Amino acid sequence: MYTVRSINKLIKEFSNLPGIGEKSAQRLAFFISRTSREYGSRLIEAIREVMQKVRYCSICGSPAETDPCPICQDKTRDKSIICVVEEPWDVFIFEKTGKFKGLYHILGGAISPTKGMSPQDINIGGLLRRINTHKTKEVILATDPNTDGQATALYIANLLKHRGIRVTRLGMGLPVGGDLEFADEDTLCHALNGRRAM
Amino acid sequence: MYTVRSINKLIKEFSNLPGIGEKSAQRLAFFISRTSREYGSRLIEAIREVMQKVRYCSICGSPAETDPCPICQDKTRDKSIICVVEEPWDVFIFEKTGKFKGLYHILGGAISPTKGMSPQDINIGGLLRRINTHKTKEVILATDPNTDGQATALYIANLLKHRGIRVTRLGMGLPVGGDLEFADEDTLCHALNGRRAM
Numbered sequence: 001m002y003t004v005r006s007i008n009k010l011i012k013e014f015s016n017l018p019g020i021g022e023k024s025a026q027r028l029a030f031f032i033s034r035t036s037r038e039y040g041s042r043l044i045e046a047i048r049e050v051m052q053k054v055r056y057c058s059i060c061g062s063p064a065e066t067d068p069c070p071i072c073q074d075k076t077r078d079k080s081i082i083c084v085v086e087e088p089w090d091v092f093i094f095e096k097t098g099k100f101k102g103l104y105h106i107l108g109g110a111i112s113p114t115k116g117m118s119p120q121d122i123n124i125g126g127l128l129r130r131i132n133t134h135k136t137k138e139v140i141l142a143t144d145p146n147t148d149g150q151a152t153a154l155y156i157a158n159l160l161k162h163r164g165i166r167v168t169r170l171g172m173g174l175p176v177g178g179d180l181e182f183a184d185e186d187t188l189c190h191a192l193n194g195r196r197a198m
Numbered sequence: 199m200y201t202v203r204s205i206n207k208l209i210k211e212f213s214n215l216p217g218i219g220e221k222s223a224q225r226l227a228f229f230i231s232r233t234s235r236e237y238g239s240r241l242i243e244a245i246r247e248v249m250q251k252v253r254y255c256s257i258c259g260s261p262a263e264t265d266p267c268p269i270c271q272d273k274t275r276d277k278s279i280i281c282v283v284e285e286p287w288d289v290f291i292f293e294k295t296g297k298f299k300g301l302y303h304i305l306g307g308a309i310s311p312t313k314g315m316s317p318q319d320i321n322i323g324g325l326l327r328r329i330n331t332h333k334t335k336e337v338i339l340a341t342d343p344n345t346d347g348q349a350t351a352l353y354i355a356n357l358l359k360h361r362g363i364r365v366t367r368l369g370m371g372l373p374v375g376g377d378l379e380f381a382d383e384d385t386l387c388h389a390l391n392g393r394r395a396m
Binding site: 007009010016017020026031032039050051056071089092095 | 226238
């Protein structure tokens with residue numbers, strides 16, 4: 001069978017990336033084989049730079065080019081509130097809103113029996129240590145609004161009971177800009193329970 | 199707003215890849231920021247190798263590490279049949295079947311008024327030159343079975359009329375392993391017209 005060795009190798013490496021199946025890997029490899037030298041060099045350099053510069057904050061687990069990360073180092077942020085999220089990119093989503101001025105804690109996943117993730121597999125220990133040594137007043141559980149995320153939030157909420165800390169969960173309901181007819185039953189129940197006076 | 203400069207740069211570069219939207223680019227960049235040094239280096243090396251080694255055959259347009267490509271150089275292949283395809287990866291798809299022993303010609307796209315692709319934008323000139331200087335007996339038009347591919351096949355078939363060359367189009371019909379109820383009307387019409395005695 002006719003193949004091109006270097007293209008096959010690249011297809012294999014691209015297939016290791018998350019969300020990239022064999023067909024996409026193929027398409028990407030052929031694209032690279034025809035792309036400009038400028039773009040190729042820029043892509044290689046950008047990959048190398050991320051690998052060299054990005055570390056994960058030893059306090060909150062955020063990706064950053066410094067340790068501690070700029071958020072943990074920022075003296076203007078409210079250190080009494082910790083927003084607990086599953087993944088590093090969740091921090092960027094919150095920061096885009098510009099509305100949250102507290103600190104973050106990245107779990108690195110969620111508790112999930114189906115995916116074989118137990119409480120020991122995510123960074124709950126680090127969260128408890130931070131709460132014990134700092135004057136934390138509120139923990140916002142901002143894990144994903146799905147089964148695993150809910151289970152994780154419940155698990156952590158239980159651990160934090162009777163500590164005199166306010167434990168909150170992100171509000172659930174209809175997404176802004178959405179259409180009522182496309183809302184699933186669970187979302188609608190949450191929207192009903194969370195209804196507010198106008 | 200909090201961002202990590204090197205990650206942002208990589209997200210931007212990944213977004214330039216075909217089929218990679220902003221969300222996928224984000225996911226890939228974060229993956230790279232946490233991946234092993236081994237995988238990162240292998241990925242960079244594989245990209246660099248494809249950029250350095252892969253060229254496009256000056257005869258048929260196939261990607262290869264030599265010019266002419268191994269297929270055009272192969273003395274055992276039937277040089278009287280040319281299979282015309284749109285994209286470089288189509289060659290690999292045919293080669294996987296192991297059933298075609300002729301040569302290929304890659305157009306580099308299809309005629310498409312909606313995408314602003316005119317006959318001058320694809321390599322029809324090269325195909326005509328090959329046919330004129332070689333003893334081509336058959337041209338198989340294996341452009342995609344969609345509107346653009348059909349239009350391209352028709353256009354080339356017209357150019358090749360009255361030259362004493364057999365011009366064929368890939369058979370269209372139901373995909374093997376498919377389900378009749380999911381076949382669209384056009385496919386079913388082709389399947390009916392192309393029915394064969396059992």
